Amino acid sequence: MPILLAWLLAAGTQASGYRIAGTLVNSLTRQPVAGARVTVAPVEHPDQQIPFVTGQDGRFAFAGIPRGRYELAAQRPGFLTETFSGAIVAGPDQRTDAIVLPISPPGLIAGKVVDEAGEPVALALVQLFDSAIVRGRRRLVSFAVKQTADTGEYRFAALPPGTYYLAVSGYPWYTKFNQTHGDSPPRAITHTGYGIRYYPNVADAAAAEPLNLKAGQDATADFTLLPVPAATVQVHVEGGEDLAKQFKLAAAGLPGNRVLVRQGTEAGDLYNFWGIPPGHYTLRVRASDANRSWYATDSFDVGATDTDVNVALLRAPSLAGSIVLEAGGSLPPNLSLQLLDTESGGSQSVPIGADGKFAIPAMAPGQFGVTLAGPVEYYLKAWSAEDGHREGETLDIQESSAVRLKLWAAKGAGRVNGTVLRDGHPVAAALVVLADPANPENSRATRTGSDGSYEFTGVPPGAYALFGVADGADLEYADPAAIRPYLGSAQKLRVSPAGAYTNRLDL
């Protein structure tokens, strides 16, 4: 609160400050939306929000706004909460008082899962994947998982528009007799599973299609699970005697992602998955008490016969290390290590001490991207890992490992800014790409603000190609093949240590 007040007071010292105003409209009907909470906050301080509740005319107005770049967001029950891409730039000669902000009603994907006889399949796992550009590549990210009701029905409500994929797994209810009756009843009862189905109700992952959901659309996706001969997977767990354990069995499915086939919780050391169709699977087990967690992972093939899998729970991995400045000298304050979980997309911030040391005593295993956050003039020059596998820019951390990380940072990151123009007029919300041809994974992108301006900070010295795209929402800017058409007209840029470059980009 005090900080917010501070910048409001700062605004008051100016004659009047600037004005950000406009109308909130329903993206479908273009009708004004009343009773919504619209907020504006400086781009660098998203927590310093000023709220405004729209009236019947859907109008909002923020007066006395200091010069700067702002993030505008709107939320209202019955609509998706939206943060608008591209900053609103307040300043002299900026027209920021007639903004039309669209807010979208939520979309819905719902449907029914039935078996070969058309009867509902309860407790099927319906998984929704979101296909989106993440760090410059189109990736499938697990968005949500739902279990079907006794009617076989499921619903994913409150969905933003987007490109979705769906996968459904399940098992016939009667395979449970495997547990009480073992192998004596007919295998059609105890050893039947369902193959995974993908939208639009196909068995082959290669034939899966995206479901392109528009704002406010109600889409239906029904699935039919067909019985296939299956095996029982008996998991024996060593360690973690009385602890509740979470078991997750996943199969390879859509490109770059896994499909959850079964999940469960069990306190004992044995867990049986019935009705598992032949295929390659990954098992993950996690046990926790109040303070600690243990993990186990295993990959195996399941064939026509029952399979025994033995896993040992291992302690959570730890990570420790240090960072040094390449040129020597003392480290700046507020430097932190960012670990980006490649599967969940979540990130973890690890504070770095004044002595350059950092440590996480226990963490979940996984694959992580390694970056540095803090003062913009510092950048991560290189890193190496002991007892952790480095694959490209990804750090693979496994159960019970004690990863030692060594980071080299350098001062002198560059700054690249400018304006995107078309026919001499600024273009708002255009995509600007700073491509790193030597290391495409390090390519970066940003969107222009309302005045057509863009800025990259913390740019490591090196050779880059800089270009703008009017509607680049689908551009895989970290894929050399995808950006090749733009490189011909791109500006070649060599960023020197601590260099600052201003480039006008014409579309």
Place this chain on the structure above:
Amino acid sequence: MPSPLLALAALLAAPVLAGDADFCIGGTVVNALTGEPLARAAVTTPQSATMTDAAGAFRFCGLPAGAYYANAERPGFAPTGVRVTVGPSRDDALIRLQPLTVVSGKVLDADDRPLENALVQLLSISTHDGRRKVKVQSAVTTDDRGEYRLAGVPPGRYLLRAAGWQGPTASEKPPDSSRNFAPVYYGGAPDLASATPVTVEAGRDVGADFSVTLETSHSIHGKLAGFSAVLPTKIELLGPEGDLNAAPFTFNAATGVFQVGNVAPGSYILRATQGEGDQRLRGEQALQVGSADVDDVLLTLAGAVVLKGAVRTADATGSSSQPPSCAVQLSPAGASMSEEAAIESSTGDRGELEIAGLLPGRYRLRMDCANGYIAAAHAGETDLLAQDELLISSGMAPPPLEAVLNTDGATVDVTASPEAEGEPLTAWLALVPDSGNELHIRFTILKGKVSISGVAPGDYHVFAWTGSPYAFEYANPAARQAWSDRAASVHVAARDHQSVAVKIAAGDSP
């Protein structure tokens, strides 16, 4: 078909040999309400399993002669078994499956807008030691349409309640997260005492909508004292009936500072628990949430205490008398939805008592002694014959429980006759003193007649009912009053031998 000779051989052969396994069980699975055959039902015996065909028919073969339980199961129906004897084969087994019920409806706010993520609970009603016990049988949250669905509900009497809002979902963020509603039972009752049960009958789906009033909710802020920094911590908010409120909490194990969020106005008991089992630490405090946050709550945790004591025999004339042998039970008092289990113990060789694991709170005492009745029971100043509840205070060793056993009890022979011709003679029987004193209540099973010895002198009412042993709240004076016309009364004196006849009532609580 096996020959009669083979069948005879199978009957005589013991143990059963593989070659004897020549019989079949065949039959049909039907919907008990409509009589329609049920396809794709699983029928199992302990040895095998099969599925019914389109005509609901099933058949097992290769069975040795003998009696089997054939159990049928299908989603949406209650599993049911029948006993079938083969040798010769049978093809007329009929398994009737009762359809389970779906209870569904909507939760709407005061403006008739659907409320997403509201918690709806189905509560089963039974009794424990003759008092009503309400348990959450299943719980679901409403979807984006405000709809909920509880499938597979067996027939019975239930309470249904909208218990609270579970917080905002993806489509509904902060503007409303400081709102919640007070629990409401189906029918509109605000509390358990005035709630009307819903009767669920097989195959008859129940629609039950709720209208709730969202109010500004508040937080409770405070600090724990006497806490451990390493034990797992649970902070709960309980309603007046011991029902858990699903309020989210945060706790800082370093400072003891806690916060419970999104609490609708109302009366609560704030409870903090650390650890498990006998090692638990517990603190409780009643508080009222009104129109503002509740600040500066100090909740002191204390460990479980041990209640010691002894039962001695009063009229021990000479050394021949047996030592007292009593089962003792302390159950949490007052809260019919409490999930806390009763604590049980029994007297030692010389009548000594030691009941461990008692957390602070109010308890009801039950004592059942093999060779007499409790003539006097005190815990410090508390006369437990005059007062049913025993208070265990926080962090203090409770005064010893001193009880006196009299062996001059009376014997009461009860004969029961069914209300209608042909009804079963097996029933549940409660012998309840008119004084209401719970230490003198006797509860037993009755098969035509039963003899109850060691009955304390006094005036009694005798109740008998069929069906569930939990159907009658015999320890509740109001329930006894409602059933007074079906009770028999008897007066007993010391060393008396009385006979009393009672009619067996159909076991539905009034």
